Amino acid sequence: MLSPQLPAQSLKLQQIVEMIDIAKLKQRAIGGAIDYSDLEVLLKTKLNKFEAFNASFSSGLAVTYEHCGVDLEEASRAFSILATMPNSIALAVMTNAEEILKRPGKYVLWRIFIATTVSAAILNPDLTAVVIVVFREFKDKEDLKFIMLMFECPWIYRHRTPQESEYHHDITKRLFTIISNLSSELHKYLSSWLANCLTTETFRYRISFVNRFITQRLSSQQSSTDPNQRFVYQKDARIQAAARVMHLFFKANHPNERELFDPKGKARSVKDMAIIPSEQSSARGAHRVPIDEFYNVVVDLIELSVDFQAWQSHVMFTFCQYPFLLSMGAKMQIVNYDAKRRMDKKMQKSVNALIDLKRKKAAEDGGEGIEISLTLAELQQAPLLILKVRRNNLIEESLAQLSSNERDLDKSLRIEFIGEDGVDAGGLRKEWFLLLVRQLFDPQYGMFSYDDKSSQCWFNPASFESLDQFHLVGVVIGLAIYNSTILDFPLPLAVYKKLLNVPIALEDLAAFRPELARGLEQLLDYESDDVEDVFCLNFVGAYEAYGENVETPLIRNGQDIPVTSENKREYVERYVNFVMNSSISDQYEWFRRGFYQVCGGDALSLFRPEEIESLVRGSAEPLDIDRLKSVTVYEGFNEKHEVIRNFWSIFKEFDDINQRRLLQFITASDRYPATGIENLSFKITCMGSHDSNRYPTSHTCFNQLCLYNYSGREKLKNMLQRAMDESEGFGVK
Incomplete structure (x- = not known):
């Protein structure tokens, strides 16, 4: 006969406050030090079992995908109060937590009554019982409240002594x-709670906490003089666990991608993703913290090429499995390593081909058997792609x-x-990129359509240019990445999302067609039933082709199907897909082929869309003039x-707009390299010792600025301003 034993009552903030007040009243009455022993007993009683700890500081709300069921603010206040108490109080909480962590999950006490027969047990219920404790792992979303509470404990973040540090490091691991x-499934719930239940400040602090744990363990390994010790991390289960935890925070930082799955783990359709309104997306879709806050500087110090090779082999844990920990600089090292490795292979093939060609020619000339060698010029050209072009036919x-x-x-x-x-020491190559990009993206060329409101462009569905030229654009962007050249063109982030198969949201459409996106949002938000009469829309997509409006049915006979309150969601889905995908499918496909013809290695998959955009266009971070x-x-x-x-x-005196204009005047880009300003060459040259009106x-x-010896500050400022004004709209200098 079995019967479950109920858990102890959970802990609330009010109980803690009342117990502290009672202790202070006793102290005033009898004098001496404040005795918190009753509070210790309360904590040991209320938090000594998983179910009691897990039920503490309840919000009273049901546990859902969006809410964890814990009043985290109350828990934080309670633990903050306890953190000001004597060390014995912290010990009471953390000792209980440690015991639970050693045997995680719910436990159930079952009383198994000893009886020879069922009738004997019924007649004598006071028979001696054997108590069996059964532990089980976390199986239910309700169990995760304990984890959310543990993150609120201030003691795992603050260590006053080395002994404390070691003790709490053990709890953390x-x-x-x-x-x-x-x-x-539980990971999806936990990631959702991290996204929805934490303030941005707390979210950022948790990321830093996990990163510090990785840094601490990795630093001790990387500082070892034993070369074999430097790769111990690949077998370190604690680092692997911390990386997985950081992955949950990373998913929480990208809500739209998190929503690729519903709470039950079923995949959502891309269409569901496509109609998230932009104001909702900006709150949920935009990153809560910048991607670079996930970077770990110590991870950058590992043998990146070895880690990359191990990742490609799928044989052990690698940091390339969690590329958000790798900085842009680290990823570019991997890209360069991968490119060099492939170039070395091709160089060897080129050298072998040249030798074979010379050997064949020698045999034809009767010199068979002689030793074949290559000239220095031939060896220098083997690893190079040399383009010989004319400016007027670029x-x-x-x-x-x-x-x-x-x-x-x-x-x-x-x-x-x-x-x-x-x-060409780099200057001619950069000039070729700049000239080519300006011609390809020239609105008069017609390959891309431009929006005056956003100053962004998109593939022109009505372009008369050959698809080969879209292929060329993809090749040029890929070459720019591999040759570390920043390009100045206004393709939106959506292009890089498509390249990396990241779902497109309505916010992406809003980035370059804000008025169209706003109209679609208004349609979605309209709650009355008279949609057909108010909006007067049919299932038709449209684009402008050289002054004429071209309409395309979004579904079969779409021109005859009105948009109503019942089908407006489908209409928006199909319209977003029309603009972002179907209407430009041929142009984009040739562009994609060109890009991956250059960037076809595994290394590029380590990047986020935002990082690829930064590689191509430079960093959008505020300019740091001192750096x-x-x-x-x-x-x-x-x-x-x-x-x-x-x-x-x-x-420094210029506002951000003019600072960027000046940087563009000098470098042809208003941004720094994505890998850091340290990788930007910047030169100022004197044009003579005399004053000038030029x-x-x-x-x-x-990246060279040429200045005359201007007679005063105001004259220099005026000359710089005029130079920027006069140069806009002109070609490379």
């Missing part, structure tokens, strides 16, 4: 292990030569402008020269 071993000749060298696109790029002297100043070199000036001091003073000039291919 047990907590992370439990979380990492939860089922995928697109056609670039397209033709890239098409004929498809197998060499991942070689290092060199440019020669026909009829011009000069060796830019620190990497600047001077020719004919020095940093103490009056003109230079005035220049930096003016640069404007400053720049050589954007070399």
Whole structure:
């Protein structure tokens, strides 16, 4: 005969406050130190079992996908109060927590009555019983409240002594292990709670906490003089568990992607994702914290190439499995390693092909058997992709030569402008990129359609240009990544989402077609039943083609099917899909092929869409003029020269818009490299020791600003302003 034993009553903030008040009243009455022993007993009683701990500080709300059922604010206040108490109070809480963590999950006490027959047990219920304690793992979403409460305990974050640090590190690693071993369904609940139940400040603090744990364990391994010790992390179950925990925070930071699954784990359709209104998406879809807050600087110090190779082999834990921990610099190291590895293979093939060609020619000339060697020039050209183009026929000749060298696109790029002297040390290559991109994205060229409100562009469904040219755009963007060149063109983030198969939301449409997106949102938000009369819409998509409106049915006979309150959701789904996908499917597909023809390695899959955009267009972070100043070199000036001091003073004085205009005037981009300003070469050159009424000039291919020895600060400021104004709309200098 079995009977369950009920758990102890849960703990509330009011009980703690009342117990403290009673202790203080006793102290006033009898004097001496405040005796908190009754509070210790309360904590040991209320928190000594999993079910009691798990039920503490209940919000009174049902546990759902959006709510954890815990009043986290009350729990935080309670633990904060307890943190001001003597150490014995903290010990009472954390000792109980540690015991629960050693044997996680609910436990049930069953009394098994000893009886020879069923009738004997019924007649004598006081028979001696044997108590069996049965533990089970976390199986239900209700069990996760304990985890949310553990994250509120301040003692796992603050360590006053080395002994405390070691003790709480042990508790933390047990907590992370439990979380990492939860089922995928419980992971979805926990990730949702992290997204919905924490303030941004708390969310950020939790991320930092998990990262510190990884840093602490990894640092001790990486500092070892034993080379074999540097790869111990691949077998460190604690680091693996912490990485999985961080993955939950990362998913919580990307709510739209988290919503790819419903609470039961069933996949949501891409259409469901596509109609999230932009104001809702900006609250739930935008990142709560920047992606770089997940980066771990110590992870950047591991042998990245070894980690990458192990990841490709799928044989053990690697940090490449959790690429959000890798900074942009670390990922670019991997990209460069992967590219170099592939280039080395192609170089060897090229060298072998040249040798075979020479051997064949020698045999034809009767020199069979002689030793074949390559000249220095031949060896230098083997690892290079050399394009020889004319400025007045740039697109056609670039397209033709890239098409004929498809197998060499991942070689290092060199440019020669026909009829011009000069060796490409990087400047000609950058100039080729800038000129080509400006022509390809010129609105008059018609490959892309532009929106005046957003200043963004998208593939033009009515373009008359050949699909080969969209392929060329993809190739050029891929080449820019591999050749570390920032490009200035206004393709939105949605392009990079599509490249990485990340679902598209209505907010992505709003990024480059804000008025269209706003109209679709208004349709979704309209609650009356007279949608058909008010909006007068049919299931038809439309785009402008050189002044004419072209309509396309979104479904069969869509031109005859009105949009109503019942089908408006489907209409928005199909319209978003029409604009973002179906209407430009051919143009995008050729663009995608071109991009992956260059960036076809595994390394690119480590990046987020935002990171790919940063690689191509540069970092959108605020400009740091002091950091830019620190990497600047001077020719004919020095940093103490009056003109230079005035220049930096003016640069700092400019608002953000003019700072970016000035940076673009000098470098052809208003952004820093995604890998950091330290990777930007920046040069200021003196054009003579005399004053001048000429404007400053720049050589954007070399990030070089040329200044005269202007007579005063105001004159320099005016000259810079005029130079920026005059240069806008013109080509590369």
